[in-house]
Amino acid sequence: DTAVSQTPKYLVTQMGNDKSIKCEQNLGHDTMYWYKQDSKKFLKIMFSYNNKELIINETVPNRFSPKSPDKAHLNLHINSLELGDSAVYFCASSRGNTIYFGEGSWLTVV
Amino acid sequence: RKEVEQDPGPFNVPEGATVAFNCTYSNSASQSFFWYRQDCRKEPKLLMSVYSSGNEDGRFTAQLNRASQYISLLIRDSKLSDSATYLCVVNYGGSQGNLIFGKGTKLSVKP
Numbered sequence: 536d537t538a539v540s541q542t543p544k545y546l547v548t549q550m551g552n553d554k555s556i557k558c559e560q561n562l563g564h565d566t567m568y569w570y571k572q573d574s575k576k577f578l579k580i581m582f583s584y585n586n587k588e589l590i591i592n593e594t595v596p597n598r599f600s601p602k603s604p605d606k607a608h609l610n611l612h613i614n615s616l617e618l619g620d621s622a623v624y625f626c627a628s629s630r631g632n633t634i635y636f637g638e639g640s641w642l643t644v645v
Numbered sequence: 646r647k648e649v650e651q652d653p654g655p656f657n658v659p660e661g662a663t664v665a666f667n668c669t670y671s672n673s674a675s676q677s678f679f680w681y682r683q684d685c686r687k688e689p690k691l692l693m694s695v696y697s698s699g700n701e702d703g704r705f706t707a708q709l710n711r712a713s714q715y716i717s718l719l720i721r722d723s724k725l726s727d728s729a730t731y732l733c734v735v736n737y738g739g740s741q742g743n744l745i746f747g748k749g750t751k752l753s754v755k756p
Contacts, residue, residue: 575748576730576748576749577746577748578689578732578746579746580744625688625689632677632679632694632736633691634691634744636688636689636690637688638687638688639686639687639688
């Protein structure tokens with residue numbers, strides 16, 4: 536039983552394309568996140584949602600747009616993909632002090 | 646100044662060795678502290694929280710020094726399965742979105 540699941544796991548796409556990554560959690564958590572881990576392995580928060588409301592929006596290009604249709608889902612849409620967007624994107628959810636991550640989505644922009 | 650700093654390693658140790666990782670954080674208002682483990686091409690997973698009094702979980706011991714703003718993780722009797730990257734994580738309060746991750750220290754345990 537996957538607690539935080541995200542799809543697709545691997546995505547290779549051309550510059551300029553628009554793509555989405557979906558995330559769902561079945562833990563009943565109120566808070567969900569998107570993190571980005573770049574080639575230097577630095578894990579950095581992008582967005583945080585609490586009960587469908589945006590809580591944190593770090594300095595992320597507005598080509599990145601999160602959408603939370605309900606508190607169990609937080610999708611990430613990326614417009615006009617650039618080479619520098621290549622990274623691993625982790626969805627996560629939390630209640631209390633523990634964050635649970637999804638398995639990651641490996642995005643490669645060519 | 647980086648908010649959470651760790652020695653990136655890699656630390657290459659033989660099985661059975663004791664190894665220690667340190668981590669420093671810059672925000673003195675930080676409230677809670679954690680060690681996460683990340684295996685190659687996998688997601689980070691919580692290893693243990695770090696309490697002011699220090700805490701132990703089997704072969705793992707975590708300690709916090711608020712005055713010096715550093716956190717440590719000690720692994721005794723290293724196993725091959727301990728090979729991973731260990732991420733120091735600091736929360737300076739508020740929602741969980743205030744978690745700041747270090748870049749991680751890579752550990753490789755050899756037979």
